[in-house]
Amino acid sequence: MITRNASVGVALRTADSNNAMSYNSVSGVAGSRDTARFAIRPYREGDEPALREVCVRTGKSGQDASDWIPGGLLPDIYLSPYVQYAPDLVFVVDQNGMPCGYAIAAADTAAFVAWYREHWLPVFLERHRVVDQSASAADRLAQTGRHPENFLGPDQDRYPAHMHIDLLPVAQGQGVGRRLMQAMLAELHRRGIPGVQLGVGAGNSRARGFYAHLGFRPLPSAPGNPLQLCISTDHIGTTVNTGTIPVGTGREQ
Numbered sequence: 001m002i003t004r005n006a007s008v009g010v011a012l013r014t015a016d017s018n019n020a021m022s023y024n025s026v027s028g029v030a031g032s033r034d035t036a037r038f039a040i041r042p043y044r045e046g047d048e049p050a051l052r053e054v055c056v057r058t059g060k061s062g063q064d065a066s067d068w069i070p071g072g073l074l075p076d077i078y079l080s081p082y083v084q085y086a087p088d089l090v091f092v093v094d095q096n097g098m099p100c101g102y103a104i105a106a107a108d109t110a111a112f113v114a115w116y117r118e119h120w121l122p123v124f125l126e127r128h129r130v131v132d133q134s135a136s137a138a139d140r141l142a143q144t145g146r147h148p149e150n151f152l153g154p155d156q157d158r159y160p161a162h163m164h165i166d167l168l169p170v171a172q173g174q175g176v177g178r179r180l181m182q183a184m185l186a187e188l189h190r191r192g193i194p195g196v197q198l199g200v201g202a203g204n205s206r207a208r209g210f211y212a213h214l215g216f217r218p219l220p221s222a223p224g225n226p227l228q229l230c231i232s233t234d235h236i237g238t239t240v241n242t243g244t245i246p247v248g249t250g251r252e253q
Helices: 048-057 073-078 080-085 109-127 137-145 176-190 205-214
Strands: 037-042 090-095 098-106 161-167 195-199 228-232 243-246
Touching: 037 176, 048 073, 048 080, 048 098, 073 080, 073 109, 073 137, 080 098, 080 109, 090 176, 098 109, 098 176, 161 176, 176 195, 176 205
Parallel strands: 161 195
Antiparallel strands: 037 090, 037 243, 090 098, 098 161, 195 228
């Protein structure tokens, strides 16, 4: 199963109060902690550009990947195909109407891979030409985007869905990440999906701790691999109300 840049599973990092305005309204992405509430809501038409920016801003083990992977490559693998394939499985976190995080999923990974190959891969190949597979991180990632079958992890019978979750610092430490995960698991459970899996990078210890706290565990077929995780969709509740979330104590994600 592909993990973002081989080092990204979730963009959860400690907010820097000196950099609280890094993501601002000029780019259409939320950026200040001045307002004490966030909302989790369904995807709306027009959200994609801002979500693509969140994907890039969290694309290097939770850090900004703008100068590392240029040209929209990251969101063309890890954001836009999901939005195009299943916009009803995109949950958005916003602050004052501006996105600052999201969770996306494919309920049936095998079906997603087939769709990607037929419908998205031609778009991807037109946008991103692999020059040399070993020349740069961007070229290697472009090669990754050419092989959607790598999204298929083991244990598909029990964990057929896979997902990604990304939060900017402004939305971290408020309990938002947990609520976002609950919303996604509840929706997958409602659809009869028994479990979901995801990949997390070896260097992203904060994300790994977050997932462990929620109850994610290594896949049954690879119990010694802490980088490919899974959870049953009924593990942390099957109902959750989307809507406004008051700022928490700063001890939760």
